[in-house]
Amino acid sequence: MIMFYGIYYNSSCLLCSYLLEPNQLKKLFGYIQHPSFDIAADAADAFKDLLTRHKSTVSESLSKNYCWFFTEMNEKLLKSENYITRRQAVKLLGCILLDRSNSCVMTRYxxxxxxxxxxxxxxxxxxxxxxxxxxxxxxxxxxxxxxxxxxxxxxxxxxxxxxxxxxxxxxxxxxxxxxxxxxxxxxxxxxxxxx
Structure with a gap:
């Protein structure tokens, strides 16, 4: 069982790393702004899970892609005309910056x-x-x-x-x-x- 969990965890980290690449995140940023509420809500939930689960992987990715990621976050989500998008984005931003594993990212932000x-x-x-x-x-x-x-x-x-x-x-x-x-x-x- 322990070996199986280790394989699952490593696979999950690899998937997280892949999804945190800018080309993949661009798609997710687009889905979060989708006119269909259901699609946008599901994308926002996936985005939150992606950025709050594997802390060391997320911290490494945010540090590496800091400028690109926060430009997208600021321009597309925090400045959005859509109330729900803005609300979820600012709440998620707080979660990201207040997480100890992201202290370097928070200091830069x-x-x-x-x-x-x-x-x-x-x-x-x-x-x-x-x-x-x-x-x-x-x-x-x-x-x-x-x-x-x-x-x-x-x-x-x-x-x-x-x-x-x-x-x-x-x-x-x-x-x-x-x-x-x-x-x-x-x-x-x-x-x-x-x-």
Whole structure:
């Protein structure tokens, strides 16, 4: 039985590696945006499973294809006009970046001003659910101890708007969310431009 599991696991990792190649992922990105809800939903589920199962394989693939993958993720999913696509994408992005096996990818992602701008726009989405999911990614930009100067500049320049927006967030069912929100607000308040 143990030998059979080892064969199954190795085959599964090989399949995952194959599906994480850009040529294969391009197809999946297309299916996620399909006009048929059933096809799009199934593709989104497969996409989530693919990116959350074999952690070391996913981490290696994301590191290797970082620019291509996150350009596609940002442009096709996070900026999508479709509510469900945006919501699933921002939720999945949070899962990817908060996974310890993707810490290098997360550090790179939160060092990009373009990514920060996308998340700040998602914080202003009409949907409270998207706002909350976007907050869980946005807090990583604020918590980053090694913020590039351009990130600090954007956060300081937009501080008053961000503080106003965050103060309007009410999500009383989740104490962790409220604690995180307080920490983010406190970090924004004391953030200073670097020389």
């Amino acid at each position: 939160v060092s990009s001003k373009d990514n920060l701008i996308i998340l700040m726009n998602l914080l202003r989405d009409q949907s409270k659910n998207i706002q909350i999911d976007a907050f869980h990614v946005f807090k990583l930009f604020v918590a980053n101890e090694n913020k590039p100067p351009e990130i600090v500049s954007i956060l300081v320049t937009n501080r008053s708007k961000l503080l106003r927006l965050l103060s309007a967030f009410v999500y009383t069912d989740d104490e962790v969310f409220e604690t995180d929100k307080i920490q983010v607000v406190n970090k924004l308040v004391v953030l200073e431009l670097q020389d």
